[in-house]
Amino acid sequence: MRVGLLTGGGDVPGLNAAIRAVVKQGEGEYGHSIIGFRNGWRGVVDGDVFPLGRQHIRNVLTQGGTLLGTARFHPHSSDGGIDGVLATLEAERIEALICIGGDGTLHAASKVAEAGVRIVAIPKTIDNDVWGTDRSIGFDTAVGIATEALDRVHTTAESHNRVMIVEVMGRHAGWIAVTSAIASGAELVLTPEEPFDIEKVVKFLKHRHRAHASFSIVVVAEGAVPLQGSAMSYEAPVGKFGEIVAGAISERIKVEIEERTGFDTRVTVLGHVQRGGIPTHTDRILGSRFGTAAIDAISRGETGVMTALRGEDVVLVPLEEIAGKVKQVPAELLQVARALA
Amino acid sequence: MRVGLLTGGGDVPGLNAAIRAVVKQGEGEYGHSIIGFRNGWRGVVDGDVFPLGRQHIRNVLTQGGTLLGTARFHPHSSDGGIDGVLATLEAERIEALICIGGDGTLHAASKVAEAGVRIVAIPKTIDNDVWGTDRSIGFDTAVGIATEALDRVHTTAESHNRVMIVEVMGRHAGWIAVTSAIASGAELVLTPEEPFDIEKVVKFLKHRHRAHASFSIVVVAEGAVPLQGSAMSYEAPVGKFGEIVAGAISERIKVEIEERTGFDTRVTVLGHVQRGGIPTHTDRILGSRFGTAAIDAISRGETGVMTALRGEDVVLVPLEEIAGKVKQVPAELLQVARALA
Amino acid sequence: MRVGLLTGGGDVPGLNAAIRAVVKQGEGEYGHSIIGFRNGWRGVVDGDVFPLGRQHIRNVLTQGGTLLGTARFHPHSSDGGIDGVLATLEAERIEALICIGGDGTLHAASKVAEAGVRIVAIPKTIDNDVWGTDRSIGFDTAVGIATEALDRVHTTAESHNRVMIVEVMGRHAGWIAVTSAIASGAELVLTPEEPFDIEKVVKFLKHRHRAHASFSIVVVAEGAVPLQGSAMSYEAPVGKFGEIVAGAISERIKVEIEERTGFDTRVTVLGHVQRGGIPTHTDRILGSRFGTAAIDAISRGETGVMTALRGEDVVLVPLEEIAGKVKQVPAELLQVARALA
Amino acid sequence: MRVGLLTGGGDVPGLNAAIRAVVKQGEGEYGHSIIGFRNGWRGVVDGDVFPLGRQHIRNVLTQGGTLLGTARFHPHSSDGGIDGVLATLEAERIEALICIGGDGTLHAASKVAEAGVRIVAIPKTIDNDVWGTDRSIGFDTAVGIATEALDRVHTTAESHNRVMIVEVMGRHAGWIAVTSAIASGAELVLTPEEPFDIEKVVKFLKHRHRAHASFSIVVVAEGAVPLQGSAMSYEAPVGKFGEIVAGAISERIKVEIEERTGFDTRVTVLGHVQRGGIPTHTDRILGSRFGTAAIDAISRGETGVMTALRGEDVVLVPLEEIAGKVKQVPAELLQVARALA
Incomplete structure (x- = not known):
C-alpha cells in the first residue's frame, strides 16, 4: 500500500517523532511504501513528493521542526485545491493519506475525506486547543x-x-x-x-x-x-x-x-x-504513539478520523466531531492558577 | 481547622509544589492552620511538628526534595505506631491529615483512616505504578x-x-x-x-x-x-x-x-x-493541582481518598480501591516501544 | 576582622557563588565576621546591615539573583554619598569592604578606596566588558x-x-x-x-x-x-x-x-x-574563585584592586588601571563569527 | 590545496563545530578541497576518504559525536602504520593534514610531521589534561x-x-x-x-x-x-x-x-x-575557533603545531613542546575546592 504523509501549518517540536513512527511502523509492520509530501498541502497540490525511507529518519527524534517542511496553505480555501489534491494522489497511486497539523490542516483533511480519500489525521499545535484530545503535539x-x-x-x-x-x-x-x-x-x-x-x-x-x-x-x-x-x-x-x-x-x-x-x-x-528546539520526552512519546496509531488505523481501513489522547489511551475521534470547536482551559486549572498566585 | 501535612517514602521532584499548594490554598481560601510533620510518619509518631506558613514556601516550586523531610517509616508496621499517630494528632489538636507518598504511605494512610482520622492522600513515586491515577508526582x-x-x-x-x-x-x-x-x-x-x-x-x-x-x-x-x-x-x-x-x-x-x-x-x-533536581513543569503542575484538590477535599469533609489524575481531570479515588494493586505499563505502550526500536 | 560585603548594579547569575565563597573562606580560614549590606551601596549609606553567616548561604550555588539584594545607586554620584559610606563603616566598625559589581560599582569602589577604605572588588556583568579580566561573573x-x-x-x-x-x-x-x-x-x-x-x-x-x-x-x-x-x-x-x-x-x-x-x-x-535563572558551572566556579581570592587579598592587606581571570589564573588588578575602559570583542572573534556565518 | 581532516580517540561534544569550521573557512576563505577520513587514523591507513563539503556540515553545531567517525588506532604503534599514512596521502594527493584528537592522536601527529607531512593538530579531551592549552574541546x-x-x-x-x-x-x-x-x-x-x-x-x-x-x-x-x-x-x-x-x-x-x-x-x-549530547556554547565556540585557526595556520604554511587557548587568545604551540606532558589541576583550584566544601 502506498501511504502519503504531510505536515501542515506552523512547525512544532515533536513532528519528526510522528513522521518516524509512521515510517518505521508502516514499513516494518505492514510493508507499506510511505510517500512524503514537501511543504504540507502545497506539496500535494504541486506533486512535490519523494519516497520517505529509513535513511530520512535517522537521529530525528531530538530534532525540532519537520523534515518534510510545512506551509500555511489549505487546499479547500483555494480554487481547484481539492481537485489538485485528488489529481496528485491518483498520479502517484496513493491509496491513503496521513496528515499532521492544526486547525487548518484538520479542516482540510475532513474536506479531502469527504471527497472520498482514505485519511487519518494527527493533531499538533502548541496552543493545545484542538478539540477531542487531551494533548496535541508541541504543546508540552x-x-x-x-x-x-x-x-x-x-x-x-x-x-x-x-x-x-x-x-x-x-x-x-x-x-x-x-x-x-x-x-x-x-x-x-x-x-x-x-x-x-x-x-x-x-x-x-x-x-x-x-x-x-x-x-x-x-x-x-x-x-x-x-x-x-x-x-x-x-x-x-x-x-x-x-x-x-x-x-x-x-x-x-x-x-x-x-x-x-x-x-x-x-x-x-x-x-x-x-x-x-529539542522536543520534550512527552512530545516525542506523543508523536511516536500518534504516528503508530495513525498507520495502524489506516491499515485497518479507518478514514475520516483523528488520533487523540484520552487519559492513558490513544483513541480515534471522527474529524466531523471536532470541526469548528476550540478546546479551552477548564475552570479547575484556571482556579488553581488563581489560588496559587 | 488545623490540618497536618507529611511527605513519606523516597523524595521526588514536585513534592514542594504540592506542599506549597496545600499551604496557599489552605490558608488563603479556608483560613486553616497547616501543621507540618518532619520526616514523614516518623515525625507524626515523635510529635516533630511546626506551624507551616508562607515563609516556608517561598521559591520552593523549582526545588527538588521535600522541605518537610521524609523517612521510610510506616506506623502500621511498627508496634504501637498507629497509637502514636493518634496520640500526636490529639495532642496537637489536628483535625485532618494530608499525606503525600507512595505505596507504603498510602497503605499507612488507609490504616490511619480506618482508625477514624480524616485523611486525604496524594500519590508520588517516580515508578508511576500507583493504581488509580494516570500519573504520580515525580515520574515525569x-x-x-x-x-x-x-x-x-x-x-x-x-x-x-x-x-x-x-x-x-x-x-x-x-x-x-x-x-x-x-x-x-x-x-x-x-x-x-x-x-x-x-x-x-x-x-x-x-x-x-x-x-x-x-x-x-x-x-x-x-x-x-x-x-x-x-x-x-x-x-x-x-x-x-x-x-x-x-x-x-x-x-x-x-x-x-x-x-x-x-x-x-x-x-x-x-x-x-x-x-x-528541578522538577519539570509537568510535575510542578501535577503537584500544584493535587495539593489544591487535597485541601479542597479535606475542607469538604472527604476522607479515605486519594487525589488522582484521569485524563484532564483531577478526581478522588477511595484508598481501599487501590490497595495492593500495581499499575503496570499497558500493552499499547509496550508495542510502540517494540515497533519503533 | 569585620569585613563588609555588597552587590551593586543589575543582578546576574553567579553572584551567590561569590557571596558564599567570601563567607566560607572568610569564616573558615580567617575567622572574620562577614557583614552583609542590603541593596548595594544604598544599604551602606543607609546602614542596612546584618551579620552574614553560614545559614544564609545554604543551597545558594544554584540560585540566580543575589541574596544581598542590589540597587543601581552609586555613592559618588550623590551628595554626601561617600561621607555616608564612611560613617556607616565607622559605626559598624567595618575594617574592609568587598564589593561585587559592574562599571558603576567598580568606579564607586575606587572612589571609596581613595577615601582610605581597604577595598577589594569583584567584577560582574553579563556584558563582559570590564577591562582587565577575561571574564566577569554572569556572562557565561x-x-x-x-x-x-x-x-x-x-x-x-x-x-x-x-x-x-x-x-x-x-x-x-x-x-x-x-x-x-x-x-x-x-x-x-x-x-x-x-x-x-x-x-x-x-x-x-x-x-x-x-x-x-x-x-x-x-x-x-x-x-x-x-x-x-x-x-x-x-x-x-x-x-x-x-x-x-x-x-x-x-x-x-x-x-x-x-x-x-x-x-x-x-x-x-x-x-x-x-x-x-540557574548559573552555569562556569559562572559558579568563577564566582567561587573570585570570592575566595577577594577575601584572601583583603586578609593579606591588599586594597584598591579587583580580582581578575587571566587564562587559568586568578590575579589582582589595580582599580585605577581599569577605570574608564571598555573591553570590546577582539578582531579574531569577530572574524570567526563572519567566517562561519 | 587538498587538506585532509580526521578525528581520533574517544568522541566528545564539540568535534563537529571544529569540522564545520575547517570546511567553511577552508572552502570559503581559501578555496581548498577538504578531504575527510573516516574513523581516525584507521581511515588514513585504509584510504577510507570522501570529499567533505557543505552538505555534510548542515545543522551539526548542536550534534555530539563526530560526523567523521573515530577509532582508537594509532599509526605509530602498528607495523607499517606511518608508511600506510604516507601512501594514502600521496595516492589522494593530500598536501596537508588537520587532526583533531587527544594524547594518542597528538603523538601520532608529531610522528607523521617528522616524516615530512604538513600537519596542524587540534586538542580534544574531556579530561582537559593536554599540556599547552587552557582548554581542550569536550571538557566544558x-x-x-x-x-x-x-x-x-x-x-x-x-x-x-x-x-x-x-x-x-x-x-x-x-x-x-x-x-x-x-x-x-x-x-x-x-x-x-x-x-x-x-x-x-x-x-x-x-x-x-x-x-x-x-x-x-x-x-x-x-x-x-x-x-x-x-x-x-x-x-x-x-x-x-x-x-x-x-x-x-x-x-x-x-x-x-x-x-x-x-x-x-x-x-x-x-x-x-x-x-x-549537545555541546555547550563554550565547546562549540572553542571548536569553531580552533578549526578556523587550524586551517588558517595550514594555509600560512605552518606545520608541527597545535592550536591552543591562552586566556582570550588562540595561539599555536609546537607539538614537540607538549609531548609526554600532562596538564594537572593547579593548586589554587584544588584549594578553592577544599575551602568551599
Missing part, C-alpha cells in the same frame, strides 16, 4: 520553554514596584499561559477564556505591592482581550498573514499599568523561541 | 532525566559491536524504562511486565549488528527479570533496606551478552540522579 | 541562554524569505552577540564594535536568499549602531533610568530590511530572560 | 553534565549518615572532578593530583556527620589513587583496551567507608553519559 515543549523563561525572570533581583509582563502564545485558548503560570508561580495570568478588567488587574497589583511584594510577574496569552465595556478598549491589530501581532496586547497593557500605578513595567515576548 | 521528571541520559549515550561514537546497557528505576513496573526508550529511540527495553528470554535478546542483538548496526542501546528497568525456565537463572539480591540492588540485574545481563555474543558491553546505572 | 550564563534561544529559532521551519532578528544584551560591547552567534551558527551579527551599513546588511541577505537559503538569523546587540554617514540614520532612545530601550534598534532594523527587501522580518527581544 | 560539556548530576544528587532527601560517591572521568588529572565539585558544592573530591589517605577521608566524614550534617557527597575522579603507604592498598584493574575500569576505585572506597564508619554509602558512575 512550549510550556517547558515558557516555564524556564518565567523561572529566569523570577530569580532576577526583585526591584521595587516593577511589573514584568511575559507574553506567550495562545490565540484562542490560554493553555500555555495558565500551565506555565502555575508551574512558575506567576502572580497573574490573562487568557482568552476570561476577558480581563484592567481596573481589577491594577487593583490587584497595587494591593500586592502595598501589602507584601515589590515585584509582580504577569503572564499574558497573545489572545488575551479586555472585558467588553470595561475601562480599557482594545482592537487587536492583525498581521499580514492574519496572525496575531506579537507583543501588541502586552505593550498596551504595559501602558495602562504604568499610567494607573506608576510602576515600572517591562514586556518580554517569547515569540518563535516557543516553537523550536 | 525522572523520565526527562533518563531520556536526556539516553540521548547523550546515543550521540557518542558508534563503536563496532558495542552494547550499552542503561539501567533506570522501576521495581514492579517499567514506566520509566518504556517511556524513555520510546523518547530516545532505544533498541531494546526490558521490564518487569514482560520477563525476558536472554536467548531472544541475544538473537535480536546479533541480527541487528549483522544486518545494519554497530551499536545497540538496551534500557533495563531495575526490576526486570528473566523468564521462568529460560536459559538464564537469576535471583535478585536484596539490599539492607529491602531495596533492589542498583546495577545487579544489568551487570548480570552484561555478562550473559558478552559470553554469548562477544560484543563489548557497558553498563550505566542512573541511580539517584533520577530522583533529584 | 547569559551566552548559554542566548545560544539556546538561537538554537530554538534555528530549528523552526525555514520559511521562504523570512528574517529573524534576535536582540541580546550588550550596550558598549557585543560579547553576548558574537559568542552566541558563533555557537549557534547565526548568519549575521551586529555589534557596537563595528557600526553597520544597512545597505551591506541588505545586500548580504538578498544574496544569501537568492543563492541558497530561505531563512536568515540576525543577532543584534542592543548597543549596535549604524555607521556614521551610511544610509540609515538612528538616534537611540534613552529609557527612564538612562538604560537602552529594549528592542528599539531591532525594530528599526526590521523596518529597513522589510522596506528594502520585502522579506518578512520578525523580532525577538530576549531581555530580562538573559539575567536570570 | 563534560563538566556541565557532571555538575547537573551532582546538583540532582544534592537535592534529594538528606538521609541520616548517607554518603554518596559520584565517579567522574579523569584518568591522569582531576579537572572534571574538581570543577564540578566546586560548581555543585560537594563535600570532598579525590583526584590523581593528590593521592588520598582513606583514614583522613573517614575522619573528615565522621567529623562532618557528627558536627552538622547527615549527608555527604564525594566526587571521585576515575584515576584517583590512595596515598602510597597509607591504610588502603589498591591495584587499579585494567580493562580490555587498557582503559580504566569504570566504578572500580569508587566501589573500593565505598567498602572502606562503610567498614570504617557504618554510614550507608552509594556509588553512581556517570560513565559514557559524560561524553555525549
Whole structure:
C-alpha cells in the first residue's frame, strides 16, 4: 500500500517523532511504501513528493521542526485545491493519506475525506486547543520553554514596584499561559477564556505591592482581550498573514499599568523561541504513539478520523466531531492558577 | 481547622509544589492552620511538628526534595505506631491529615483512616505504578532525566559491536524504562511486565549488528527479570533496606551478552540522579493541582481518598480501591516501544 | 576582622557563588565576621546591615539573583554619598569592604578606596566588558541562554524569505552577540564594535536568499549602531533610568530590511530572560574563585584592586588601571563569527 | 590545496563545530578541497576518504559525536602504520593534514610531521589534561553534565549518615572532578593530583556527620589513587583496551567507608553519559575557533603545531613542546575546592 504523509501549518517540536513512527511502523509492520509530501498541502497540490525511507529518519527524534517542511496553505480555501489534491494522489497511486497539523490542516483533511480519500489525521499545535484530545503535539515543549523563561525572570533581583509582563502564545485558548503560570508561580495570568478588567488587574497589583511584594510577574496569552465595556478598549491589530501581532496586547497593557500605578513595567515576548528546539520526552512519546496509531488505523481501513489522547489511551475521534470547536482551559486549572498566585 | 501535612517514602521532584499548594490554598481560601510533620510518619509518631506558613514556601516550586523531610517509616508496621499517630494528632489538636507518598504511605494512610482520622492522600513515586491515577508526582521528571541520559549515550561514537546497557528505576513496573526508550529511540527495553528470554535478546542483538548496526542501546528497568525456565537463572539480591540492588540485574545481563555474543558491553546505572533536581513543569503542575484538590477535599469533609489524575481531570479515588494493586505499563505502550526500536 | 560585603548594579547569575565563597573562606580560614549590606551601596549609606553567616548561604550555588539584594545607586554620584559610606563603616566598625559589581560599582569602589577604605572588588556583568579580566561573573550564563534561544529559532521551519532578528544584551560591547552567534551558527551579527551599513546588511541577505537559503538569523546587540554617514540614520532612545530601550534598534532594523527587501522580518527581544535563572558551572566556579581570592587579598592587606581571570589564573588588578575602559570583542572573534556565518 | 581532516580517540561534544569550521573557512576563505577520513587514523591507513563539503556540515553545531567517525588506532604503534599514512596521502594527493584528537592522536601527529607531512593538530579531551592549552574541546560539556548530576544528587532527601560517591572521568588529572565539585558544592573530591589517605577521608566524614550534617557527597575522579603507604592498598584493574575500569576505585572506597564508619554509602558512575549530547556554547565556540585557526595556520604554511587557548587568545604551540606532558589541576583550584566544601 502506498501511504502519503504531510505536515501542515506552523512547525512544532515533536513532528519528526510522528513522521518516524509512521515510517518505521508502516514499513516494518505492514510493508507499506510511505510517500512524503514537501511543504504540507502545497506539496500535494504541486506533486512535490519523494519516497520517505529509513535513511530520512535517522537521529530525528531530538530534532525540532519537520523534515518534510510545512506551509500555511489549505487546499479547500483555494480554487481547484481539492481537485489538485485528488489529481496528485491518483498520479502517484496513493491509496491513503496521513496528515499532521492544526486547525487548518484538520479542516482540510475532513474536506479531502469527504471527497472520498482514505485519511487519518494527527493533531499538533502548541496552543493545545484542538478539540477531542487531551494533548496535541508541541504543546508540552512550549510550556517547558515558557516555564524556564518565567523561572529566569523570577530569580532576577526583585526591584521595587516593577511589573514584568511575559507574553506567550495562545490565540484562542490560554493553555500555555495558565500551565506555565502555575508551574512558575506567576502572580497573574490573562487568557482568552476570561476577558480581563484592567481596573481589577491594577487593583490587584497595587494591593500586592502595598501589602507584601515589590515585584509582580504577569503572564499574558497573545489572545488575551479586555472585558467588553470595561475601562480599557482594545482592537487587536492583525498581521499580514492574519496572525496575531506579537507583543501588541502586552505593550498596551504595559501602558495602562504604568499610567494607573506608576510602576515600572517591562514586556518580554517569547515569540518563535516557543516553537523550536529539542522536543520534550512527552512530545516525542506523543508523536511516536500518534504516528503508530495513525498507520495502524489506516491499515485497518479507518478514514475520516483523528488520533487523540484520552487519559492513558490513544483513541480515534471522527474529524466531523471536532470541526469548528476550540478546546479551552477548564475552570479547575484556571482556579488553581488563581489560588496559587 | 488545623490540618497536618507529611511527605513519606523516597523524595521526588514536585513534592514542594504540592506542599506549597496545600499551604496557599489552605490558608488563603479556608483560613486553616497547616501543621507540618518532619520526616514523614516518623515525625507524626515523635510529635516533630511546626506551624507551616508562607515563609516556608517561598521559591520552593523549582526545588527538588521535600522541605518537610521524609523517612521510610510506616506506623502500621511498627508496634504501637498507629497509637502514636493518634496520640500526636490529639495532642496537637489536628483535625485532618494530608499525606503525600507512595505505596507504603498510602497503605499507612488507609490504616490511619480506618482508625477514624480524616485523611486525604496524594500519590508520588517516580515508578508511576500507583493504581488509580494516570500519573504520580515525580515520574515525569525522572523520565526527562533518563531520556536526556539516553540521548547523550546515543550521540557518542558508534563503536563496532558495542552494547550499552542503561539501567533506570522501576521495581514492579517499567514506566520509566518504556517511556524513555520510546523518547530516545532505544533498541531494546526490558521490564518487569514482560520477563525476558536472554536467548531472544541475544538473537535480536546479533541480527541487528549483522544486518545494519554497530551499536545497540538496551534500557533495563531495575526490576526486570528473566523468564521462568529460560536459559538464564537469576535471583535478585536484596539490599539492607529491602531495596533492589542498583546495577545487579544489568551487570548480570552484561555478562550473559558478552559470553554469548562477544560484543563489548557497558553498563550505566542512573541511580539517584533520577530522583533529584528541578522538577519539570509537568510535575510542578501535577503537584500544584493535587495539593489544591487535597485541601479542597479535606475542607469538604472527604476522607479515605486519594487525589488522582484521569485524563484532564483531577478526581478522588477511595484508598481501599487501590490497595495492593500495581499499575503496570499497558500493552499499547509496550508495542510502540517494540515497533519503533 | 569585620569585613563588609555588597552587590551593586543589575543582578546576574553567579553572584551567590561569590557571596558564599567570601563567607566560607572568610569564616573558615580567617575567622572574620562577614557583614552583609542590603541593596548595594544604598544599604551602606543607609546602614542596612546584618551579620552574614553560614545559614544564609545554604543551597545558594544554584540560585540566580543575589541574596544581598542590589540597587543601581552609586555613592559618588550623590551628595554626601561617600561621607555616608564612611560613617556607616565607622559605626559598624567595618575594617574592609568587598564589593561585587559592574562599571558603576567598580568606579564607586575606587572612589571609596581613595577615601582610605581597604577595598577589594569583584567584577560582574553579563556584558563582559570590564577591562582587565577575561571574564566577569554572569556572562557565561547569559551566552548559554542566548545560544539556546538561537538554537530554538534555528530549528523552526525555514520559511521562504523570512528574517529573524534576535536582540541580546550588550550596550558598549557585543560579547553576548558574537559568542552566541558563533555557537549557534547565526548568519549575521551586529555589534557596537563595528557600526553597520544597512545597505551591506541588505545586500548580504538578498544574496544569501537568492543563492541558497530561505531563512536568515540576525543577532543584534542592543548597543549596535549604524555607521556614521551610511544610509540609515538612528538616534537611540534613552529609557527612564538612562538604560537602552529594549528592542528599539531591532525594530528599526526590521523596518529597513522589510522596506528594502520585502522579506518578512520578525523580532525577538530576549531581555530580562538573559539575567536570570540557574548559573552555569562556569559562572559558579568563577564566582567561587573570585570570592575566595577577594577575601584572601583583603586578609593579606591588599586594597584598591579587583580580582581578575587571566587564562587559568586568578590575579589582582589595580582599580585605577581599569577605570574608564571598555573591553570590546577582539578582531579574531569577530572574524570567526563572519567566517562561519 | 587538498587538506585532509580526521578525528581520533574517544568522541566528545564539540568535534563537529571544529569540522564545520575547517570546511567553511577552508572552502570559503581559501578555496581548498577538504578531504575527510573516516574513523581516525584507521581511515588514513585504509584510504577510507570522501570529499567533505557543505552538505555534510548542515545543522551539526548542536550534534555530539563526530560526523567523521573515530577509532582508537594509532599509526605509530602498528607495523607499517606511518608508511600506510604516507601512501594514502600521496595516492589522494593530500598536501596537508588537520587532526583533531587527544594524547594518542597528538603523538601520532608529531610522528607523521617528522616524516615530512604538513600537519596542524587540534586538542580534544574531556579530561582537559593536554599540556599547552587552557582548554581542550569536550571538557566544558563534560563538566556541565557532571555538575547537573551532582546538583540532582544534592537535592534529594538528606538521609541520616548517607554518603554518596559520584565517579567522574579523569584518568591522569582531576579537572572534571574538581570543577564540578566546586560548581555543585560537594563535600570532598579525590583526584590523581593528590593521592588520598582513606583514614583522613573517614575522619573528615565522621567529623562532618557528627558536627552538622547527615549527608555527604564525594566526587571521585576515575584515576584517583590512595596515598602510597597509607591504610588502603589498591591495584587499579585494567580493562580490555587498557582503559580504566569504570566504578572500580569508587566501589573500593565505598567498602572502606562503610567498614570504617557504618554510614550507608552509594556509588553512581556517570560513565559514557559524560561524553555525549549537545555541546555547550563554550565547546562549540572553542571548536569553531580552533578549526578556523587550524586551517588558517595550514594555509600560512605552518606545520608541527597545535592550536591552543591562552586566556582570550588562540595561539599555536609546537607539538614537540607538549609531548609526554600532562596538564594537572593547579593548586589554587584544588584549594578553592577544599575551602568551599
